[in-house]
Amino acid sequence: MRIALLLFFTLILVLPTQANDGYKLWLDYQPIENSTLKDEVGELMNGIYLFDQGPTFEIIQSELSLASEKMLGASIDFKKINREKSLLWIGTREQLLPFLSASLESEIKNLGEEGYWMGMIESDGAKHFTIVGNQPVGTLYGVFNFLQNIQKGTFDKNTLISDYPKVKIRMLNHWDNLDRTVERGYAGFSIWDWHKLPEYIDPKYKDYARANASIGINAVSLTNVNANALVLTTDFMKKVKVLADLFRPYGIKVYLTARFSAPMEIGGLETADPLDPEVQSFWQKKTDEIYSFIPDFGGYLVKANSEGQPGPHEFGRDHSQGANMLAEALAPHGGLLIWRAFVYSHEVDEDRHKQANLEFIPLDGNFRDNVILQVKNGAIDFQPREPFHPLFGAMKETQVGMEFQITQEYLGQATQLVFLAPMWEEVLKSKTFRPTANSTVSEIIQTPVSPRQVTLMAGVSNIGNERNWTGHLFAQANWFAFGKQAWNPEINSDQISEDWIKLTFGQTQELVSKINQIMLPSHEAAVNYMTPLGLHHIMGRGHHYGPGPWVTGGRADWTSLYYHRADSLGIGFDRTSSGSNALSQYAPEIANNWSNTSQIPEKYLLWFHHVPWDFKMKSGKTLWKEIALHYDQGVKSVAEMQNIWASLENDLDAERWDHVNQLLAVQRTEAEWWRNACLLYFQTFSQRPFPAEIEQPAGDLDYFKSLSFPFAPGIRPSW
Numbered sequence: 204m205r206i207a208l209l210l211f212f213t214l215i216l217v218l219p220t221q222a223n224d225g226y227k228l229w230l231d232y233q234p235i236e237n238s239t240l241k242d243e244v245g246e247l248m249n250g251i252y253l254f255d256q257g258p259t260f261e262i263i264q265s266e267l268s269l270a271s272e273k274m275l276g277a278s279i280d281f282k283k284i285n286r287e288k289s290l291l292w293i294g295t296r297e298q299l300l301p302f303l304s305a306s307l308e309s310e311i312k313n314l315g316e317e318g319y320w321m322g323m324i325e326s327d328g329a330k331h332f333t334i335v336g337n338q339p340v341g342t343l344y345g346v347f348n349f350l351q352n353i354q355k356g357t358f359d360k361n362t363l364i365s366d367y368p369k370v371k372i373r374m375l376n377h378w379d380n381l382d383r384t385v386e387r388g389y390a391g392f393s394i395w396d397w398h399k400l401p402e403y404i405d406p407k408y409k410d411y412a413r414a415n416a417s418i419g420i421n422a423v424s425l426t427n428v429n430a431n432a433l434v435l436t437t438d439f440m441k442k443v444k445v446l447a448d449l450f451r452p453y454g455i456k457v458y459l460t461a462r463f464s465a466p467m468e469i470g471g472l473e474t475a476d477p478l479d480p481e482v483q484s485f486w487q488k489k490t491d492e493i494y495s496f497i498p499d500f501g502g503y504l505v506k507a508n509s510e511g512q513p514g515p516h517e518f519g520r521d522h523s524q525g526a527n528m529l530a531e532a533l534a535p536h537g538g539l540l541i542w543r544a545f546v547y548s549h550e551v552d553e554d555r556h557k558q559a560n561l562e563f564i565p566l567d568g569n570f571r572d573n574v575i576l577q578v579k580n581g582a583i584d585f586q587p588r589e590p591f592h593p594l595f596g597a598m599k600e601t602q603v604g605m606e607f608q609i610t611q612e613y614l615g616q617a618t619q620l621v622f623l624a625p626m627w628e629e630v631l632k633s634k635t636f637r638p639t640a641n642s643t644v645s646e647i648i649q650t651p652v653s654p655r656q657v658t659l660m661a662g663v664s665n666i667g668n669e670r671n672w673t674g675h676l677f678a679q680a681n682w683f684a685f686g687k688q689a690w691n692p693e694i695n696s697d698q699i700s701e702d703w704i705k706l707t708f709g710q711t712q713e714l715v716s717k718i719n720q721i722m723l724p725s726h727e728a729a730v731n732y733m734t735p736l737g738l739h740h741i742m743g744r745g746h747h748y749g750p751g752p753w754v755t756g757g758r759a760d761w762t763s764l765y766y767h768r769a770d771s772l773g774i775g776f777d778r779t780s781s782g783s784n785a786l787s788q789y790a791p792e793i794a795n796n797w798s799n800t801s802q803i804p805e806k807y808l809l810w811f812h813h814v815p816w817d818f819k820m821k822s823g824k825t826l827w828k829e830i831a832l833h834y835d836q837g838v839k840s841v842a843e844m845q846n847i848w849a850s851l852e853n854d855l856d857a858e859r860w861d862h863v864n865q866l867l868a869v870q871r872t873e874a875e876w877w878r879n880a881c882l883l884y885f886q887t888f889s890q891r892p893f894p895a896e897i898e899q900p901a902g903d904l905d906y907f908k909s910l911s912f913p914f915a916p917g918i919r920p921s922w
């Protein structure tokens with residue numbers, strides 16, 4: 204009996220750590236198989252000399268210990284090595300100064316606060332492989348890069364590497380509520396256990412900080428932009444302080460969402476008017492109090508006058524007056540005020556697409572220099588594909604930052620494998636033609652416009668308390684990709700996927716190439732089976748899950764018909780001069796080009812044009828036929844993803860293989876559901892047969908409609 208019990212408890216204790224279910228993310232250092240590399244790395248790891256003992260170097264030390272144990276099966280004795288004998292030097296520029304030539308020193312200095320350099324340094328005739336950052340956090344980034352290169356099998360001690368982040372603030376936005384629900388979160392509950400803080404510190408907080416630091420994320424807004432003023436009370440500050448203290452050595456700053464009406468809700472005032480002296484003093488005191496707990500507090504993130512959130516408009520003030528009042532309170536402490544540009548209401552213009560430009564362009568030049576305007580990648584709302592937001596390039600004197608959505612609200616939530624890097628890359632590499640003829644979105648978000656020199660890329664987090672962090676194993680790749688693209692917005696997505704695959708699954712070339720074949724086309728596949736050719740916003744209402752092109756009721760801009768405008772003549776939203784003219788908000792080079800149905804990239808066709816069903820596409824086929832073919836291709840792509848994954852069964856551990864395999868089956872059902880529901884629905888307008896070469900859509904339209912009535916939980920059909 205005793206033995207049975209012992210066995211039982213041993214199993215309970217051991218099983219979770221043995222299970223390779225992905226909770227270790229891309230940081231699960233695997234034994235090095237290549238013996239030359241193993242020897243080379245073993246030699247270096249056996250002789251590490253750390254020039255510093257501070258908190259960030261403690262993290263470096265434990266990361267190196269863990270990596271060495273797992274990759275080499277050897278533990279490191281940091282005390283045994285003296286500096287001269289050491290083969291691997293790790294420190295900051297200042298500490299290494301005596302060993303750096305003047306030119307190398309200035310080269311490193313130019314990499315900025317978070318930059319790092321690694322390569323061979325000679326001292327007294329001995330060579331030392333050296334990782335050096337300008338600040339401890341830069342060194343930490345260098346160490347992660349070093350370890351990742353080893354894991355990828357690309358490490359070569361004779362190659363010089365220097366790098367620095369191209370965007371200053373690389374930030375996760377959690378849409379986490381104080382009750383631990385997560386708005387648009389599909390990976391369980393919030394990882395912030397407010398109830399147990401400040402006393403209880405969940406070990407996950409460190410794992411989280413470590414994962415973020417390993418991909419260069421240096422800022423986190425903890426709470427939902429649909430904000431709760433309570434987070435600004437003293438009790439919560441004590442909790443937030445614990446997280447901020449914990450994240451600090453990882454180079455991560457904490458931000459909070461500020462509810463604009465907080466002076467009324469927690470300050471006992473009758474107004475939140477930004478020009479009211481009492482309101483201003485409320486915010487000043489509040490802000491001073493936060494800084495008394497967290498001296499390096501990042502600042503506030505604000506959603507105002509959007510989707511019912513309070514804001515300056517209630518008091519007859521504009522966005523800049525609201526933002527500046529908060530920015531003023533933060534300025535003495537060096538804090539930043541991030542104001543979101545996601546605004547829409549049907550009163551301002553008949554086309555929601557236009558509202559942000561209409562509201563913000565007249566305010567350009569009014570914002571304080573510690574304000575950043577955070578703009579979603581597209582003008583509608585994180586749709587499967589959107590052309591870039593026309594505010595990029597239109598604001599000349601305001602710092603504009605990017606907001607991507609890592610959580611897959613409109614992209615299959617956590618049931619679908621959709622690698623988002625190609626979508627973000629498409630947006631980042633889009634030419635804006637403003638402010639200069641060669642401008643791109645990427646360049647705009649990398650270029651500081653104010654003396655504060657701050658640039659920003661934010662991503663709405665997909666992290667929750669699920670064991671594998673993100674619900675779908677492959678959703679980890681989107682968190683990873685976000686970090687990599689925020690670090691370098693010019694990076695190619697195939698580089699990211701290759702790195703992630705190697706770090707997550709290993710280096711076998713066949714494995715890497717097969718998983719790449721699944722990941723890289725997965726975004727296009729989702730666009731095809733959800734919203735091809737520029738269709739958008741036709742999902743189920745409220746929960747945004749599954750198809751709902753028929754959705755009506757409530758505000759016009761919450762219905763699907765508003766966006767697809769299908770009728771007996773054709774389909775699509777006319778945003779040219781004969782329609783809403785949203786196109787005119789882009790640079791003339793784009794507006795002129797895209798206003799022509801034969802010049803606009805077909806992926807944006809129905810975004811900007813209402814096009815006849817028999818319109819001839821570049822392929823020579825009619826629009827109707829192309830729509831049907833795209834939907835069908837989307838399903839076929841998922842089937843192909845399934846086939847490739849099936850072929851990997853023997854190459855991967857059963858747990859992760861099975862998890863993904865099952866989810867791919869769900870994705871297949873959902874892709875068919877989207878195809879069948881949308882095609883049957885659009886056919887009621889087109890009145891044309893489906894092309895013979897596609898799998899003929901099955902199912903009953905009324906049944907599909909019944910599955911997505913407003914606010915119903917997502918229920919999938921079963922085939």
Ligand SMILES: CO[C@H]1[C@H](O)[C@@H](O)[C@H](O)O[C@@H]1C(=O)O
Nearest residue numbers: 378386387428429506545584
């Ligand atoms: C936080 O609210 C979200 C809302 O849930 C979401 O459906 C929409 O995409 O965008 C809003 C926003 O970005 O503010």
